[in-house]
Amino acid sequence: EVQLVESGGGLVQPGGSLRLSCAASGITLSRDWMTWVRQAPGKGLEWVANIKEDGSGKSYVDSVKGRFTISRDNAKKTVFLQMNSLRVEDTAVYYCGSGSGWHFDLWGRGTLVTVSS
Amino acid sequence: DFVMTQSPDSLTVSLGERATINCKSSQSVLSTSDNRNYLAWFQQKPGQPPKLLIFWASTREPGVPDRISGSGSGTDFTLTISSLQAEDVAVYYCQQYYGAPITFGGGTKVEIK
Numbered sequence: 001e002v003q004l005v006e007s008g009g010g011l012v013q014p015g016g017s018l019r020l021s022c023a024a025s026g027i028t029l030s031r032d033w034m035t036w037v038r039q040a041p042g043k044g045l046e047w048v049a050n051i052k053e054d055g056s057g058k059s060y061v062d063s064v065k066g067r068f069t070i071s072r073d074n075a076k077k078t079v080f081l082q083m084n085s086l087r088v089e090d091t092a093v094y095y096c097g098s099g100s101g102w103h104f105d106l107w108g109r110g111t112l113v114t115v116s117s
Numbered sequence: 118d119f120v121m122t123q124s125p126d127s128l129t130v131s132l133g134e135r136a137t138i139n140c141k142s143s144q145s146v147l148s149t150s151d152n153r154n155y156l157a158w159f160q161q162k163p164g165q166p167p168k169l170l171i172f173w174a175s176t177r178e179p180g181v182p183d184r185i186s187g188s189g190s191g192t193d194f195t196l197t198i199s200s201l202q203a204e205d206v207a208v209y210y211c212q213q214y215y216g217a218p219i220t221f222g223g224g225t226k227v228e229i230k
Contacts, residue, residue: 045167047212060218097166097167101214103214108166
Protein backbone atom coordinates (compact mmCIF):
# COMPACT_ATOMS: atom_id res chain seq x y z
CA GLU A 1 0.00 0.00 0.00
CA VAL A 2 1.24 3.47 -0.88
CA GLN A 3 1.32 5.55 2.27
CA LEU A 4 3.14 8.03 4.46
CA VAL A 5 3.00 7.61 8.24
CA GLU A 6 4.07 10.38 10.60
CA SER A 7 5.22 9.81 14.17
CA GLY A 8 7.03 11.60 16.97
CA GLY A 9 4.42 14.13 18.00
CA GLY A 10 3.44 14.77 21.59
CA LEU A 11 3.33 17.26 24.44
CA VAL A 12 6.45 19.36 25.01
CA GLN A 13 7.20 22.44 27.08
CA PRO A 14 8.10 25.76 25.46
CA GLY A 15 11.78 25.74 24.56
CA GLY A 16 11.83 21.99 24.19
CA SER A 17 12.57 19.77 21.19
CA LEU A 18 10.86 17.07 19.19
CA ARG A 19 11.86 15.03 16.17
CA LEU A 20 9.11 14.08 13.76
CA SER A 21 9.48 11.17 11.36
CA CYS A 22 7.62 10.37 8.16
CA ALA A 23 7.97 6.78 6.95
CA ALA A 24 7.08 5.97 3.36
CA SER A 25 5.93 2.68 1.92
CA GLY A 26 4.94 1.67 -1.57
CA ILE A 27 6.84 4.54 -3.19
CA THR A 28 10.41 5.18 -4.29
CA LEU A 29 11.06 8.04 -1.89
CA SER A 30 14.31 9.07 -3.58
CA ARG A 31 12.35 10.30 -6.63
CA ASP A 32 10.18 12.72 -4.67
CA TRP A 33 10.35 16.13 -3.09
CA MET A 34 9.10 15.94 0.48
CA THR A 35 7.34 18.56 2.52
CA TRP A 36 6.00 19.29 6.00
CA VAL A 37 2.80 21.31 6.34
CA ARG A 38 1.10 22.13 9.63
CA GLN A 39 -2.37 23.07 10.78
CA ALA A 40 -3.00 24.79 14.09
CA PRO A 41 -6.26 23.82 15.83
CA GLY A 42 -9.20 25.25 13.90
CA LYS A 43 -6.91 27.08 11.45
CA GLY A 44 -5.79 26.72 7.84
CA LEU A 45 -2.81 25.03 6.27
CA GLU A 46 0.70 26.45 6.66
CA TRP A 47 3.71 25.20 4.72
CA VAL A 48 6.73 24.56 6.97
CA ALA A 49 9.60 23.10 4.91
CA ASN A 50 10.60 21.27 1.71
CA ILE A 51 13.52 19.01 0.86
CA LYS A 52 14.74 18.03 -2.58
CA GLU A 53 14.90 14.40 -3.75
CA ASP A 54 18.58 13.97 -2.88
CA GLY A 55 18.53 16.25 0.15
CA SER A 56 20.63 18.92 -1.56
CA GLY A 57 17.98 21.61 -1.45
CA LYS A 58 15.96 22.73 1.56
CA SER A 59 13.66 25.66 2.23
CA TYR A 60 11.72 26.85 5.27
CA VAL A 61 9.00 29.29 6.23
CA ASP A 62 10.53 32.29 8.01
CA SER A 63 8.89 31.52 11.36
CA VAL A 64 10.85 28.25 11.76
CA LYS A 65 14.20 29.20 10.20
CA GLY A 66 17.04 28.51 12.60
CA ARG A 67 14.81 26.33 14.80
CA PHE A 68 13.60 23.51 12.54
CA THR A 69 15.67 21.25 10.28
CA ILE A 70 14.30 18.98 7.57
CA SER A 71 16.33 15.94 6.52
CA ARG A 72 15.85 12.61 4.81
CA ASP A 73 17.26 9.10 4.68
CA ASN A 74 16.25 7.67 1.33
CA ALA A 75 17.66 4.23 2.16
CA LYS A 76 15.29 4.05 5.14
CA LYS A 77 12.49 5.81 3.20
CA THR A 78 12.10 8.31 6.00
CA VAL A 79 11.96 12.08 6.26
CA PHE A 80 12.56 13.95 9.50
CA LEU A 81 11.70 17.31 11.00
CA GLN A 82 13.90 18.25 13.94
CA MET A 83 12.12 20.95 15.91
CA ASN A 84 14.08 22.93 18.52
CA SER A 85 13.23 25.94 20.67
CA LEU A 86 9.54 25.10 20.33
CA ARG A 87 6.98 27.83 20.94
CA VAL A 88 3.33 27.73 21.90
CA GLU A 89 2.48 28.91 18.38
CA ASP A 90 4.11 25.77 16.92
CA THR A 91 1.18 23.74 18.30
CA ALA A 92 -0.41 22.02 15.31
CA VAL A 93 -1.02 18.80 13.43
CA TYR A 94 2.04 18.25 11.26
CA TYR A 95 1.49 16.52 7.91
CA CYS A 96 4.19 15.20 5.60
CA GLY A 97 3.64 15.09 1.88
CA SER A 98 5.45 13.81 -1.20
CA GLY A 99 5.40 14.68 -4.86
CA SER A 100 7.39 14.80 -8.07
CA GLY A 101 7.29 18.57 -7.88
CA TRP A 102 6.01 21.05 -5.37
CA HIS A 103 2.36 20.04 -5.91
CA PHE A 104 2.31 17.28 -3.33
CA ASP A 105 -0.08 14.43 -4.10
CA LEU A 106 0.47 11.94 -1.26
CA TRP A 107 -0.09 12.85 2.37
CA GLY A 108 0.14 11.20 5.75
CA ARG A 109 -2.59 11.43 8.38
CA GLY A 110 -0.55 13.76 10.56
CA THR A 111 0.94 13.85 14.03
CA LEU A 112 -0.12 16.30 16.75
CA VAL A 113 2.47 18.52 18.40
CA THR A 114 1.35 20.38 21.51
CA VAL A 115 3.64 22.99 23.04
CA SER A 116 2.43 23.95 26.48
CA SER A 117 3.67 24.41 30.02
CA ASP B 118 5.99 36.43 -0.34
CA PHE B 119 2.97 35.43 -2.40
CA VAL B 120 -0.25 36.26 -0.54
CA MET B 121 -3.14 34.03 -1.60
CA THR B 122 -6.62 35.47 -0.97
CA GLN B 123 -9.63 33.19 -1.28
CA SER B 124 -13.26 34.19 -1.53
CA PRO B 125 -15.77 33.60 -0.16
CA ASP B 126 -14.78 32.32 3.29
CA SER B 127 -17.81 30.01 3.22
CA LEU B 128 -20.34 28.88 0.68
CA THR B 129 -23.72 27.18 1.05
CA VAL B 130 -25.02 25.51 -2.09
CA SER B 131 -27.94 23.20 -2.84
CA LEU B 132 -27.26 19.66 -3.97
CA GLY B 133 -26.76 19.58 -7.73
CA GLU B 134 -26.02 23.30 -7.97
CA ARG B 135 -22.73 24.97 -8.91
CA ALA B 136 -20.13 26.02 -6.36
CA THR B 137 -17.47 28.54 -7.33
CA ILE B 138 -14.40 29.44 -5.26
CA ASN B 139 -12.02 32.23 -6.16
CA CYS B 140 -8.34 32.59 -5.40
CA LYS B 141 -6.24 35.67 -6.07
CA SER B 142 -2.46 35.80 -5.82
CA SER B 143 -0.57 38.97 -4.93
CA GLN B 144 1.89 38.17 -7.73
CA SER B 145 1.64 36.21 -10.94
CA VAL B 146 2.27 32.47 -10.58
CA LEU B 147 2.58 32.03 -14.36
CA SER B 148 6.08 30.98 -15.34
CA THR B 149 7.30 32.50 -18.59
CA SER B 150 9.83 29.69 -19.01
CA ASP B 151 7.31 26.86 -19.24
CA ASN B 152 3.99 28.76 -19.55
CA ARG B 153 2.58 26.96 -16.52
CA ASN B 154 0.62 28.37 -13.62
CA TYR B 155 2.11 27.07 -10.35
CA LEU B 156 -1.25 26.85 -8.61
CA ALA B 157 -2.89 23.87 -6.89
CA TRP B 158 -6.22 23.22 -5.19
CA PHE B 159 -6.72 20.97 -2.17
CA GLN B 160 -9.79 19.55 -0.46
CA GLN B 161 -9.75 18.83 3.27
CA LYS B 162 -12.46 17.02 5.19
CA PRO B 163 -12.62 17.06 9.02
CA GLY B 164 -9.95 14.92 10.64
CA GLN B 165 -8.31 14.14 7.30
CA PRO B 166 -5.15 15.33 5.56
CA PRO B 167 -5.39 17.62 2.54
CA LYS B 168 -6.14 15.94 -0.76
CA LEU B 169 -4.69 17.28 -4.02
CA LEU B 170 -7.46 17.98 -6.54
CA ILE B 171 -5.92 20.21 -9.20
CA PHE B 172 -2.37 21.21 -10.15
CA TRP B 173 -0.95 23.49 -12.85
CA ALA B 174 -4.18 25.44 -12.20
CA SER B 175 -6.34 23.16 -14.35
CA THR B 176 -4.92 19.60 -14.42
CA ARG B 177 -7.13 17.22 -12.51
CA GLU B 178 -5.41 14.70 -10.23
CA PRO B 179 -6.26 11.09 -11.25
CA GLY B 180 -9.43 9.93 -9.55
CA VAL B 181 -10.87 13.40 -9.06
CA PRO B 182 -14.39 13.54 -10.54
CA ASP B 183 -14.79 15.67 -13.65
CA ARG B 184 -17.44 17.82 -11.96
CA ILE B 185 -14.47 19.49 -10.21
CA SER B 186 -12.43 21.79 -12.42
CA GLY B 187 -9.86 24.56 -12.14
CA SER B 188 -9.34 27.59 -14.35
CA GLY B 189 -7.53 30.89 -14.48
CA SER B 190 -4.07 32.26 -15.15
CA GLY B 191 -1.59 34.74 -13.77
CA THR B 192 -3.11 36.03 -10.55
CA ASP B 193 -6.78 34.99 -10.70
CA PHE B 194 -8.03 31.44 -10.37
CA THR B 195 -11.29 29.59 -9.87
CA LEU B 196 -12.27 26.17 -8.58
CA THR B 197 -15.68 25.07 -9.81
CA ILE B 198 -17.80 22.17 -8.65
CA SER B 199 -20.40 21.95 -11.40
CA SER B 200 -22.98 19.88 -9.53
CA LEU B 201 -22.42 19.75 -5.79
CA GLN B 202 -22.64 16.34 -4.17
CA ALA B 203 -22.84 15.48 -0.48
CA GLU B 204 -19.27 14.15 -0.51
CA ASP B 205 -17.98 17.55 -1.65
CA VAL B 206 -18.65 19.11 1.76
CA ALA B 207 -15.18 20.17 2.85
CA VAL B 208 -12.78 23.08 3.13
CA TYR B 209 -10.96 23.97 -0.09
CA TYR B 210 -7.53 25.64 -0.26
CA CYS B 211 -5.58 27.12 -3.11
CA GLN B 212 -1.79 26.96 -2.94
CA GLN B 213 0.95 28.59 -4.97
CA TYR B 214 4.14 26.63 -5.55
CA TYR B 215 5.86 29.14 -7.82
CA GLY B 216 8.40 29.90 -5.14
CA ALA B 217 9.32 29.59 -1.49
CA PRO B 218 7.69 30.18 0.85
CA ILE B 219 4.88 28.05 -0.54
CA THR B 220 1.67 29.73 0.55
CA PHE B 221 -1.95 28.68 0.94
CA GLY B 222 -5.14 30.65 0.77
CA GLY B 223 -7.19 30.95 3.93
CA GLY B 224 -9.66 28.28 2.86
CA THR B 225 -13.30 28.20 1.74
CA LYS B 226 -15.80 26.06 3.63
CA VAL B 227 -18.43 24.47 1.38
CA GLU B 228 -21.68 23.28 2.91
CA ILE B 229 -25.02 21.96 1.68
CA LYS B 230 -28.05 24.23 1.77
